[in-house]
Structure formats: structure tokens, C-alpha cells
Amino acid sequence: MTRTDYPWLLPSEMIDPRGPELPGDRGRARPRRTVRDWIIDTLMFVIASGVGLLAVETLQKADNSELVDAFDLTAGIVACCALWLRRRRPVEVAIALAVLCMVAPLAGGASLVALFCVAVHRTFRPVLIVSLVSLVTGFAAACLRPDPTISFTTALLATVVLLLLVVGWGMLVRARRQLVVTLRERAFRAEAEAELRAEQAQRLAREAIAREMHDVLAHRLTLLSVHAGALEFRPDAPPPEIARAAGVIRDSSHEALQDLRMIIGVLRTPDGEEGERPQPTLVTLDELVAESRRAGMEVDLDNRVADPATVPAAVGRTAYRIAQEALTNARKHAPGTGSTVEVSGAPGDGLTLEVRNAAPTGEVPKVPGSGQGLIGLTERAALAGGRFEHGPTGDGGFAVRAWLPWAA
Known part of the structure; x- marks a missing residue:
């Protein structure tokens, strides 16, 4: 035969x-x-x-x-x-x-x-x-x-x-x-x-790129949606507030375009090489918090890691994406409330990240969401060998907690 x-x-x-x-x-x-x-x-x-x-x-x-x-x-x-x-x-x-x-x-x-x-x-x-x-x-x-x-x-x-x-x-x-x-x-x-292994590798690469696009662009586009919704609900807002919201929308649009160009650049580069733009790590967590504060959020950062630069790049990038998604969700579903980001850990003990926000007050703008962000964070933590938990708190707020391995 x-x-x-x-x-x-x-x-x-x-x-x-x-x-x-x-x-x-x-x-x-x-x-x-x-x-x-x-x-x-x-x-x-x-x-x-x-x-x-x-x-x-x-x-x-x-x-x-x-x-x-x-x-x-x-x-x-x-x-x-x-x-x-x-x-x-x-x-x-x-x-x-x-x-x-x-x-x-x-x-x-x-x-x-x-x-x-x-x-x-x-x-x-x-x-x-x-x-x-x-x-x-x-x-x-x-x-x-x-x-x-x-x-x-x-x-x-x-x-x-x-x-x-x-x-x-x-x-x-x-x-x-x-x-x-x-x-x-x-x-x-x-x-x-x-051929099957090549197709599987391509599929995994597409899934990784899709997660990266979600984590990166959702943060920027949420800012656009929240501030555009605020302008829609408050057309009689003072001119300085309207100007600040317009500035945030402009900056977020620019950052979203930059992130989209970076992701497309990764797709176009041979052998999956990274683009010129550096990947976020735990060191850049301060910039993420500062950006959220400029967008009008009240965020408290408690980073108890002695030297964030010593955290492995993969672990730091996963922690950054988890914090980014958690702050994005807090901005969408609990605007005007305060959020707290706590980071702790040491080599051999692992890295622990917790993001909490209080219960929302007043009318909350309806921002579309599919719930895929939390699923993606769970997959990220599992791929890194860690754990991810999320759920409401006793006071009506919401909290996410992740533990990531940090080798000694």
C-alpha cells in the first residue's frame, strides 16, 4: 500500500x-x-x-x-x-x-x-x-x-x-x-x-500576541472610553477639566498607536525578535502608577521590594501586566475610587502583588467588558509558574492577588 x-x-x-x-x-x-x-x-x-x-x-x-x-x-x-x-x-x-x-x-x-x-x-x-x-x-x-x-x-x-x-x-x-x-x-x-509543531508554535505565538495586545491596548483604550464618557455625561464641565480630559485622550491615543506599532513590529521582525521599545518590568511600575494618577485615579503604591531591578525580567513583566490590567478594571468599573498596589517578596520566597480598590459610589458609566482580562491574567500567572486570585472584598470593593516564583 x-x-x-x-x-x-x-x-x-x-x-x-x-x-x-x-x-x-x-x-x-x-x-x-x-x-x-x-x-x-x-x-x-x-x-x-x-x-x-x-x-x-x-x-x-x-x-x-x-x-x-x-x-x-x-x-x-x-x-x-x-x-x-x-x-x-x-x-x-x-x-x-x-x-x-x-x-x-x-x-x-x-x-x-x-x-x-x-x-x-x-x-x-x-x-x-x-x-x-x-x-x-x-x-x-x-x-x-x-x-x-x-x-x-x-x-x-x-x-x-x-x-x-x-x-x-x-x-x-x-x-x-x-x-x-x-x-x-x-x-x-x-x-x-x-508541520503540526510549527502550526502549534504559530498558534501559541498568536495567543501570546493576542494577550499582549489586550493587556497593552485595553489600558490605553479604557482611558479613552472613560474620559470620553465623562465628557458625554458632563458637557457643562469647566473648560480646564475639559481640556485635561482632552489631553488625556490625546496622550492615550498616541500611546495606543505606539504600542500597536510595537506589536506589529514584533510580528514583522524575523525569528520573533523584540522591537526596539523596551519591555516593561517591575522597575517601570512607578511609571504605570504615575500615568494612572495623571489620568485622575487615586493610586497608592507600596513597593517593599528592596531592589526592583533584581527581579527577573519575565517575572517583573508579568507583575507589571497584572497591575496594569487590575488598574484598568478599577478605572472602568469603579471610577473615582482609590486603589492600592502592594508589592513584596524576595529571592527564594517569590513575588507577591496585590491590587485593591474600594466600592464605587454613585452612577458608574457603562464601559463594555468581556471578562477576558482576568482569564488572561490567570493564564499569565500559570505560565509563569505562579498563582492568581481575584474576587470582591468585604466592603464591596474588588481585589486581585498574584504570587510569582522568584528563584534564589
Whole structure:
């Protein structure tokens, strides 16, 4: 069985428990012989004819009538021509030639060729049956049409040795072809697995980029939504307040465009190289808090880490994204309330980050949200080997808490 015969099958479905199938194993002949098939069939015909011609010299030494000689010659020609049918019916052709060889020694070459083809294209059981039939007919031929040049015992031994050589050679060829088929299947499977791994890597990269886009752009766009909503609900606000809100909207739009360019730049750079813009770490947490304060939030930062620069970059970036998303959610769902960011930890103990906000007061603008942010933060913390918890507090507020590993 080959992939060109059954392209819809998987490699595991194409391999028989007794070994990979070869072309012609189940009698499936090609609709048209290829050049290679014609060369092989012609070669087999020539070999069978050559062995038959050798037997002619032996028969000339025997005292046979002209009728017997004519029968032998006709049987030899028919046997050689029958080899052209062996691709469709190799077992039947081999058994018929073995029986014919019992009364016509000139068919011996064609019988050996047919036995060889059975050993190449069939499993052990048909090969064993045809071999036993050939052995029995060979012994019968030694009795019915003995060779006058050798003894009876020598003829029997020669028959056994010749059959063993032909069957062994055919099975060796079959084993080699099966090995080639198996190696091709392994190469095909390895190529398919490599493609699957590449697709999985691309999918993971897309998911990572999607999380990054959500974390980065949600923070900026939330500022736009909150301040635009404030301008909508308070069209009579004092001009300084309107000017400050417009400035925040302008700055947030500019930062969102910069972040979007950075993410697109990462997609365009070869081998997933980072862009020129540095990635946030725990050191830049102060800038995040300052930006939130400029946007009108009341944020208290309690950073008890002695040296934030010593925090691993991956851990610091995860903590920054968690704080960014938590402040974004607080700004969306509890505007005008105070928030607290607490950071603590040390090498070997891990890094703990907690963000709390009080309960909102008054009417809260309806800002769209899908809840995917908290899911993304949970995945971020899990990928970093940490834990993430979130939920309402006793006073009606909301809190998120994350623990991230920090190796000693």
C-alpha cells in the first residue's frame, strides 16, 4: 500500500501488522505498466527462457519421442508467456507452473521465477503453500522425468537447495522493500509532526500576541472610553477639566498607536525578535502608577521590594501586566475610587502583588467588558509558574492577588 494509492489514509493506517504492504501485495495491478514494469517483466521472461534452454540440452540426452519433445517445447513456451500474468494472480500462476513443471521440465525456469515473485509480493503463508507445492512437484518430476546426467538423490537435494535459494532471495527482497516503505512512512510522519509543531508554535505565538495586545491596548483604550464618557455625561464641565480630559485622550491615543506599532513590529521582525521599545518590568511600575494618577485615579503604591531591578525580567513583566490590567478594571468599573498596589517578596520566597480598590459610589458609566482580562491574567500567572486570585472584598470593593516564583 502506498500513499498515492490511498492519499486519504494516515501513515498508521497504511501499515499492516505483518509489515508494510508493497505494490501488488493484494493483486491490485496498475492500470498501465510503467517502463520499469516492462523492463522487469522482460527480464523475468528472458531468465525463464534461459533456464528452459539449459534444460533443453539435458533433455536431448534422454531418449524421448518427438511427441514428448514437442510437448516439452510447447509447455516451456506457454510457461514463459504465463509470467506476464503473474502481477494479477501470482499465487495461482506459481501453483499452475509448479504442476506443469512436474511433467514438463522446460517449465522449470518459469516456475522458479513465479515462486520468486510470490516470495516478494505475498506474506509468509502463501509463500509457504506455494513452496510446499513446488517441493512436492519437484520430487514428482524427479521420479517421472529423471535427469539422466545425475543421480536421484542429487536431483532431490538440488531441488531443495534451489527452492530455498529462490524463496530466501525473494523474502530478502521483500524485507528490504518493506524497510524502505517503513522509512518513507517514518519520514512522512516526521514531516507531518514537524508541520503540526510549527502550526502549534504559530498558534501559541498568536495567543501570546493576542494577550499582549489586550493587556497593552485595553489600558490605553479604557482611558479613552472613560474620559470620553465623562465628557458625554458632563458637557457643562469647566473648560480646564475639559481640556485635561482632552489631553488625556490625546496622550492615550498616541500611546495606543505606539504600542500597536510595537506589536506589529514584533510580528514583522524575523525569528520573533523584540522591537526596539523596551519591555516593561517591575522597575517601570512607578511609571504605570504615575500615568494612572495623571489620568485622575487615586493610586497608592507600596513597593517593599528592596531592589526592583533584581527581579527577573519575565517575572517583573508579568507583575507589571497584572497591575496594569487590575488598574484598568478599577478605572472602568469603579471610577473615582482609590486603589492600592502592594508589592513584596524576595529571592527564594517569590513575588507577591496585590491590587485593591474600594466600592464605587454613585452612577458608574457603562464601559463594555468581556471578562477576558482576568482569564488572561490567570493564564499569565500559570505560565509563569505562579498563582492568581481575584474576587470582591468585604466592603464591596474588588481585589486581585498574584504570587510569582522568584528563584534564589
